Amino acid sequence: MMRFFTLLTLFSLYSYAIIPIETIKTWYENGEYSKVCSQEVTTIYEHYHDNEEFVNMYGHSCVETDMISRTVNPINKLIRSPQTRANSVYFATVLYQKKLLYHALVDNVDISYVRLPRTKHILSTIFDLYVTQNYEKNGDELIFKDEEFTYRVNVVKSNDDFYKLIIKTFQEDKLIKTRAFW
Numbered sequence: 309m310m311r312f313f314t315l316l317t318l319f320s321l322y323s324y325a326i327i328p329i330e331t332i333k334t335w336y337e338n339g340e341y342s343k344v345c346s347q348e349v350t351t352i353y354e355h356y357h358d359n360e361e362f363v364n365m366y367g368h369s370c371v372e373t374d375m376i377s378r379t380v381n382p383i384n385k386l387i388r389s390p391q392t393r394a395n396s397v398y399f400a401t402v403l404y405q406k407k408l409l410y411h412a413l414v415d416n417v418d419i420s421y422v423r424l425p426r427t428k429h430i431l432s433t434i435f436d437l438y439v440t441q442n443y444e445k446n447g448d449e450l451i452f453k454d455e456e457f458t459y460r461v462n463v464v465k466s467n468d469d470f471y472k473l474i475i476k477t478f479q480e481d482k483l484i485k486t487r488a489f490w
Contacts, residue, residue: 326352329362336365344369345378357385360392367399371429374487376406401425405435406473406489412438413450413463414471430475430487434459457484 327349335343343349344365356362367382379399386396401424409431412419420439426432437443437452437459444451452459458478463471473489 326355341369341372345373345375360388364392364395371402376403379403398427401427402429402431405431409435410473
């Protein structure tokens, strides 16, 4: 009997730890992408991995919060409809652009011959400007410009011995966002 209560207690605790899909959907609909792509939701990904609505919300939220590497699982799971396959391609494109930019800037590899679909993500913008050599070089910094923004990009070695691709976005000479990718 004691074993039964122990198992029941463990099951109850496990069930309680699972964030309900309705909560995740509410966060997503409210634009709370950092909550949807949080470590807490990532740890329960396997619980919902067959739910394409969840996988899509998770992948999109991770792209929106620049946690691009977390889209690997959604890329492979979104296969059942034309819309989810299109989202999978979007996630894969941004991930591939990130990896290629990192490889080019950290390892000094020529990627000027690569052409990929363009998305609205910052990495896509920087990627297109980089492969078309539409930038200025100022020391170790690359300066990219489009119609609305100026981007200053450089590679920095962090304390943990990893290189990070730092993208600073400026609008009218005012820094509006700094992102780090690795």
